[in-house]
Amino acid sequence: MQISCAFPANSAAVEGAELAEALGYDRVWIYDSPALYHDVWVTLARIAERTSRIGLGPGVLVPHLRHPMTQAAAIATLAELAPGRLTVAFGTGFTGRLAMGQRMLSRPVFEQSVRDVMALLRGEVVEIEGAAAQMLHSDGFAASRPLDVPILVNAQGPKGQAFAHAIADGITVSFAPVAGFAWCVVLSTGTVLEAGESAHSERAFAATAPTLAMRYHGLAARGEPLDTLPGGGGWLESLDREPEAVRHLEIHRGHLVELNAHDRANLDRERAAPAQLTGTPDEVRERVAKLGERGATELMWQPMGPDIPREMRAFAAAMGLS
Numbered sequence: 305m306q307i308s309c310a311f312p313a314n315s316a317a318v319e320g321a322e323l324a325e326a327l328g329y330d331r332v333w334i335y336d337s338p339a340l341y342h343d344v345w346v347t348l349a350r351i352a353e354r355t356s357r358i359g360l361g362p363g364v365l366v367p368h369l370r371h372p373m374t375q376a377a378a379i380a381t382l383a384e385l386a387p388g389r390l391t392v393a394f395g396t397g398f399t400g401r402l403a404m405g406q407r408m409l410s411r412p413v414f415e416q417s418v419r420d421v422m423a424l425l426r427g428e429v430v431e432i433e434g435a436a437a438q439m440l441h442s443d444g445f446a447a448s449r450p451l452d453v454p455i456l457v458n459a460q461g462p463k464g465q466a467f468a469h470a471i472a473d474g475i476t477v478s479f480a481p482v483a484g485f486a487w488c489v490v491l492s493t494g495t496v497l498e499a500g501e502s503a504h505s506e507r508a509f510a511a512t513a514p515t516l517a518m519r520y521h522g523l524a525a526r527g528e529p530l531d532t533l534p535g536g537g538g539w540l541e542s543l544d545r546e547p548e549a550v551r552h553l554e555i556h557r558g559h560l561v562e563l564n565a566h567d568r569a570n571l572d573r574e575r576a577a578p579a580q581l582t583g584t585p586d587e588v589r590e591r592v593a594k595l596g597e598r599g600a601t602e603l604m605w606q607p608m609g610p611d612i613p614r615e616m617r618a619f620a621a622a623m624g625l626s
Contacts, residue, residue, distance in 0.1 A: 305592065306330040306602040307623050309616065310363055310491065312561055313342040316612065321351040323616055325358040328625035331391065333363030333604050339403040340559055345378045352386035360386060363489075363604060364395030364458045364476060367417030368409060373437055376424035380439065380446035383453055393476045393489070394418050395458030402525050403556035415467055418457065422471065425451040456489060476604065479580055483599035490600040493608065494581025496588055496618035503578040511609030512579040514560045517567040524555050535570035542566040560606065581605065585622035592623065 308331035309324050311317035321332040332351060336344040344362045351360055360382075365375065383390050394417075396409040409417070423430045427449030429438045439449055457468040459475040465482060468475045474487025481490050493515035495508050502508070509516075520539050523530050530536025543566055546554045557564040563571065581588050592603055607615035 305596045305600060307592075307620075307625060308333060308359070308489070308602055308604050310335065310604045310606040312337070312340065313344050313347040315342070317342075317347055318350045318354060320607070320612055320616065321358065321360070322354055323613060325355045327616060327620040329358060329616075329620065330602070331359035331361070331604075333361060333393070335399075335560070336362050336365050336369065337399040337403060337559070338369060340399055340556065340561070345382065348382055349385060352382060352389070355386075357389075359389050359391060361391040361393060363491075364393040364456075366395060366397040366400035366409075367414055367421070369397070369400060372417060372420040372424060372430070372432055373439070375421045376439055377441070377446060379421070379425060379453055380441065380449075380451055383447040383451055387447075391454045391456065393456040393458060394421075395476070398522075398525075399556050399559050402552060403559070405552045411463055411467075418455070419471065422455060425449065425453065427451075454487075456487065474601075481595055481599035485599065485601075487601055488599050489602040489604050490595055491604045491606070492580045492595070493606050494579040494583070494588065495609070495615060496622045497582065497584050499584075503582050504574050504576075506573070507609075508578070508582060509573040509576070511607075511611070511615055512582055513563050513567070513571065514558070514608050515579050515606070516571060516576050517558075517563055518560060520567065520570075521555050521559055525552070534572050534575035539566050539570040542569055560608070585618075588619070588622045589624075 307329055309329050310333040311320050313334050317334060324332050334344050334347050335341060348360055379392055396414045401408055420430050420432055424439050429436050454473045456474045456476050457472045459465040459468045460477055474485050475482060476489040478491045481488050493512060495511040519533060520530055530540050543551055543554055581591055
């Protein structure tokens with residue numbers, strides 16, 4: 305299995321990518337959520353110029369945040385900056401759209417957007433918004449077409465998986481692998497414990513708290529009850545005190561980076577279920593191996609907390625990277 309890492313886009317992600325390359329990670333993925341992070345393409349371009357081996361790509365790119373031509377031109381630019389290293393994953397937009405008060409893209413709109421970008425990269429003429437569009441870039445202004453960049457689709461459900469089978473090289477999913485794909489990238493989180501350390505220690509909690517909060521953010525964004533989560537009722541009560549027009553902002557504030565005010569008031573370190581890949585080095589290796597047995601071919605692991613280099617080194621050591 306390939307072992308990769310993921311970062312919210314910022315300057316620290318560029319430094320993290322340099323360390324990831326030195327430690328032997330296979331790829332670095334950068335999130336696309338402009339209400340929360342730096343621009344994904346600017347960040348990836350900086351990473352491309354400061355690394356030489358490691359694979360890279362947006363994970364996941366959200367159509368309709370940019371025109372299909374803009375997406376295609378960015379892909380072609382990065383392919384020129386980092387030949388043979390780029391993979392592009394597309395998704396319908398969790399924080400990428402919900403944090404701006406917009407619904408996730410409908411399946412037809414998403415699929416057409418992905419098809420349009422792929423056709424542009426092949427050099428085809430595509431009808432977009434009622435007019436013919438084609439990449440007209442001269443030599444030296446983008447990688448030449450047809451541009452063969454691996455395309456993955458975020459596919460949690462059967463319809464998305466069918467689309468991935470039809471047009472993509474593989475899929476990305478969160479936490480649970482999907483069998484039947486030659487390339488299945490699984491996003492997961494966790495921290496490698498020190499000898500004798502509890503999974504509920506202050507250090508382990510600090511290193512995984514943003515992903516624990518994601519459980520609350522996801523349910524709240526979908527309007528589902530939180531009563532199955534420790535402190536979930538209090539979390540919703542806290543959110544309900546915010547004006548309705550800005551609640552979507554409060555749900556996603558700090559997402560996968562830090563705890564927001566609602567998280568801090570209601571997450572209980574002792575009662576929270578540890579993140580999926582929190583354990584001793586042996587336990588982490590065993591859990592990753594089980595992901596592989598269930599269909600994962602690449603792990604997209606996000607380090608978190610106040611000491612990202614420590615997390616990356618400990619995980620690399622546990623996985624035997626070099």
